Amino acid sequence: MIKKNLYFVLFIVTVVIGLTMLVEVVFRKPYSFHGTIINPPLPVTDFTLQTSNEEVFRLSDQKGKIILLFFGYTSCPDVCPVTLATFKQVYDNLGVDAQQVRFVMITADPDRDTPDKVSEYAARFNPEFIGLSGDMTALYSIWKELGVFVEKQETGSAAGYLVSHTSSVYVLNQSGNLLMTFPYGTTAIEMIDDLNELLKQSR
Amino acid sequence: MKNISVLLILLIASLLLGACGGSSEELTIQSAWARPASVGANGAAYFVIENGAGTDDTLLSVSSEIASATEVHMSMEMDGGVMSMQMQESVPVPAKGTVEFKPGGLHVMFVELTQDLKVGETIILVFNFEHAGAKTIEVPIREP
Numbered sequence: 001m002i003k004k005n006l007y008f009v010l011f012i013v014t015v016v017i018g019l020t021m022l023v024e025v026v027f028r029k030p031y032s033f034h035g036t037i038i039n040p041p042l043p044v045t046d047f048t049l050q051t052s053n054e055e056v057f058r059l060s061d062q063k064g065k066i067i068l069l070f071f072g073y074t075s076c077p078d079v080c081p082v083t084l085a086t087f088k089q090v091y092d093n094l095g096v097d098a099q100q101v102r103f104v105m106i107t108a109d110p111d112r113d114t115p116d117k118v119s120e121y122a123a124r125f126n127p128e129f130i131g132l133s134g135d136m137t138a139l140y141s142i143w144k145e146l147g148v149f150v151e152k153q154e155t156g157s158a159a160g161y162l163v164s165h166t167s168s169v170y171v172l173n174q175s176g177n178l179l180m181t182f183p184y185g186t187t188a189i190e191m192i193d194d195l196n197e198l199l200k201q202s203r
Numbered sequence: 204m205k206n207i208s209v210l211l212i213l214l215i216a217s218l219l220l221g222a223c224g225g226s227s228e229e230l231t232i233q234s235a236w237a238r239p240a241s242v243g244a245n246g247a248a249y250f251v252i253e254n255g256a257g258t259d260d261t262l263l264s265v266s267s268e269i270a271s272a273t274e275v276h277m278s279m280e281m282d283g284g285v286m287s288m289q290m291q292e293s294v295p296v297p298a299k300g301t302v303e304f305k306p307g308g309l310h311v312m313f314v315e316l317t318q319d320l321k322v323g324e325t326i327i328l329v330f331n332f333e334h335a336g337a338k339t340i341e342v343p344i345r346e347p
């Protein structure tokens with residue numbers, strides 16, 4: 001009799017756990033990304049640019065890594081350091097998972113930014129960060145493909161011309177396709193949440 | 204009786220004047236910090252100007268001895284997520300108002316630093332206001 005009761009209790013417990021799991025699977029809200037999702041992800045034409053010491057950076061060599069890409073220039077004192085400082089927070093927070101992500105800055109000012117200069121600028125925030133420049137044709141086709149606006153402007157500053165540029169961060173997935181953009185002002189916490197979700201989905 | 208009324212009015216008036224006469228009537232610069240940067244590069248400093256005075260003021264210029272030029276700029280977001288930067292001739296600081304210099308907005312730009320800006324060190328900035336005159340402050344270098 002006691003044994004029978006025990007089986008009954010076990011049965012009820014199993015049913016309750018089963019139902020809870022079912023509800024969890026059926027009704028769980030899908031993760032909602034902070035960034036702007038591009039659906040379906042947009043294939044990005046392979047490109048080659050230079051990093052420090054004339055080393056070559058080829059997009060197709062990065063397959064298997066998520067790429068965080070932004071455009072800036074080294075004379076920029078405000079917006080570009082803000083983005084790189086955010087990258088630094090993201091990198092530090094991801095821990096070992098940071099090895100699954102490439103943090104890349106491409107110049108919006110090739111006339112003044114040599115590959116060495118951009119590399120050094122990015123590396124100042126974290127030695128793992130990649131800074132890229134290259135010839136105008138290569139840069140122009142990347143800007144055009146990703147819809148990056150770049151314009152020199154004379155404002156009378158002692159710094160010479162300034163550069164107006166798109167300040168979004170572009171997220172390329174492990175296959176090198178454009179998956180999402182983060183508008184300027186996206187916090188490190190929001191980027192970390194989205195990256196963790198992407199890494200989880202790809203496991 | 205009339206004398207007492209006059210006395211009371213004088214007392215209240217002096218109390219009110221006393222309340223207004225505190226340090227809040229001045230223009231102050233608070234929460235200043237500058238971003239670390241290397242010699243030869245450009246840098247930026249941020250702060251909050253609080254104008255406690257009853258008159259509108261104007262920031263005319265900022266100077267330092269750590270760069271080839273020290274300028275006031277404003278980053279602005281244009282259509283389509285484009286960030287643009289404009290040099291500012293002057294910045295109005297309204298009476299009893301606050302103007303915040305912050306990343307992605309108003310900032311002091313150091314053009315071609317003549318020294319490294321290292322975390323933990325401080326630099327000196329001199330502000331020149333139309334009414335409040337010159338204000339000198341110490342600015343710590345730190346990460347955002």
